[in-house]
């Protein structure tokens with residue numbers, strides 16, 4: 065593009081500098097002398113966005129012209145993280161932006177740090193969706209992310225007197241330069257009401273759904289640039305609006321609230337993210353949110369098909385839709401409704417298109433996280449989709465009866481409707497029956513899925529079940545968050561590693577090189593100093609970057625066993641008090657993670673960690689030996705400082721419970737060693753790194769299953785282990801709760817009586833493993849070697865590898881360069 069066009073999209077520092085100044089005036093109506101840091105952030109962001117837009121429109125044109133299948137990733141959560149830094153990296157203009165801002169008297173890092181993070185997700189599932197969008201664009205695969213544009217994302221976590229306090233997330237308060245609102249891309253979504261069946265003019269059986277109310281969904285698009293490629297895909301998030309935002313009639317009769325009531329109700333749909341991660345709440349608004357974004361997304365895909373001039377019969381050739389867990393699984397019934405009721409297709413043809421289009425990813429085996437909806441609620445909100453689900457179930461159970469005549473218990477087990485208690489719809493069954501492929505997110509998880517939760521379906525359709533082990537983007541979680549290491553990697557294995565992580569294997573040759581080791585340790589140390597500063601400003605506690613940084617960051621949940629880590633800390637504290645001369649390596653324990661607001665035990669675990677921190681960090685005997693930190697408000701932004709600074713990555717979930725984990729992969733890439741169980745992707749991390757470069761402990765999944773089935777007596781383990789008993793006693797005594805002995809009673813009693821996640825059963829092995837960690841740490845050359853080898857062998861855990869596997873095995877979709 066020539067002239068102004070070139071200037072506006074020039075990637076050089078001068079053009080950037082000019083455009084930032086332009087935008088400061090034309091968009092922020094400010095001039096440098098009075099510009100606020102936020103003004104500079106917005107001005108730079110709009111300048112970077114302009115450079116994305118060119119690629120964006122070019123990509124859309126290429127897709128419109130090409131006869132290619134588009135991958136649609138349907139997810140209720142997209143934890144995309146702060147955008148500016150990542151967009152500068154993927155455009156390859158970080159240095160130019162730094163020079164441009166410097167010339168304007170601004171520091172780029174300060175400006176980048178101002179960005180409010182779009183917290184449109186809870187944890188693993190939401191972040192995985194964001195990593196996958198980055199890889200789809202980088203691999204130049206035609207893709208669209210579809211989700212909800214929550215006005216309020218995941219709550220802000222503050223810690224008061226050791227307790228988690230939830231604060232409203234106001235990410236949109238200062239505006240969002242990265243989204244383009246498209247009022248012209250809007251759809252209507254029905255709720256409630258009733259259905260009538262009739263025969264249409266051609267004598268075909270048709271059903272009319274007369275809704276009680278309708279909501280409008282408006283598209284808000286965010287660009288998703290690939291790394292150093294022309295492709296820029298789209299994340300399309302739906303915002304709910306009232307069909308009629310103001311009812312003049314009501315207003316005129318003075319019913320002012322009535323006049324805006326519909327507006328208020330409709331807008332609540334995309335108002336707030338449900339902060340639950342695993343426990344399923346079954347709230348009406350949650351189901352309405354799920355149906356809302358799924359209906360808008362499928363209507364949008366049908367419109368895009370028309371725009372391409374393709375017939376409805378080719379829908380499944382032009383689109384594949386991945387269901388990110390069961391949250392969007394109503395898509396099975398909604399696509400059928402759109403094809404039957406609005407396109408007049410026959411059932412068989414509609415069903416064939418639906419199944420060939422949809423694929424389902426399961427992210428958890430925890431029974432309490434498998435979504436089911438009560439029939440009364442479902443019928444009152446979604447009468448037509450329910451009718452379709454009944455018909456899907458009738459035909460499906462016919463098929464089951466044909467394959468297993470007389471096996472009515474199997475029929476009952478497999479039915480989409482759980483007839484035992486109050487009749488509920490099993491969303492995992494609906495997703496499985498309505499999809500051509502089902503996958504788990506790590507090898508162990510996928511096999512457990514086939515053997516337990518979806519066993520009957522895997523027997524019926526073995527060819528539909530796959531595994532695609534999770535991955536994470538090396539752009540954000542290595543190149544962007546760990547520039548020191550990135551530079552050493554560029555020097556050592558060439559820059560190609562960012563787009564092809566298997567190239568890190570080239571590091572192996574340097575694993576024992578003393579000079580290289582020194583540089584490796586220096587980079588880690590520098591990252592630890594940066595984290596130490598963030599810890600001090602967030603908690604006021606000073607930590608020593610020479611200590612072993614032992615980090616556990618993830619959502620707080622009993623199956624993730626933050627309390628097992630806490631028990632070990634207490635034992636260590638007691639040991640150091642008893643034997644001050646103990647030759648134990650100084651250790652800094654860092655925790656981070658949010659608890660679902662309604663999850664009392666998780667909140668108590670946060671209180672315990674903070675209670676231990678308060679005592680340990682103020683005990684002179686622990687100075688230089690032990691520090692405990694609970695880092696508040698763990699999110700993508702703080703993760704940027706945490707993963708590069710870790711020496712030890714805690715992946716200690718009860719075997720068989722963590723579907724995959726993705727933090728474990730981010731730690732590995734950044735040279736942390738893992739202490740973990742054979743659970744989720746830990747199994748594959750240990751395979752890749754080598755058993756000698758992984759600290760393994762704990763019961764295996766089959767042991768856990770047997771113990772939980774045959775009965776488990778936690779008290780036996782307490783009786784057999786003095787250190788464990790003393791630790792539990794000290795916690796129960798009130799030592800970590802300012803003398804109030806009642807505070808942790810629920811936690812200690814639960815452990816002594818139930819300990820459902822077998823923390824006490826694994827304690828002895830965990831403590832022994834931690835002793836091996838301590839010994840290994842005391843040999844810097846040995847430790848550094850293991851650290852280098854973990855990074856070198858982390859290539860498999862790039863989300864690029866995972867997306868290629870989805871493309872080959874499930875989507876039959878290839879990159880279009």
Ligand SMILES: CCc1ccc([C@H](C)CC(=O)N[C@@H]2O[C@H](CO)[C@@H](O)[C@H](O)[C@H]2O)cc1
Nearest residue numbers: 188189341342344427433722723724725726
């Ligand atoms: C209905 C409430 C609810 C909300 C979220 C979820 C998600 C499935 C929970 C989740 O984030 N699961 C995590 O997904 C990651 C990505 O695959 C895995 O790495 C984690 O192991 C898994 O816990 C379940 C139930």
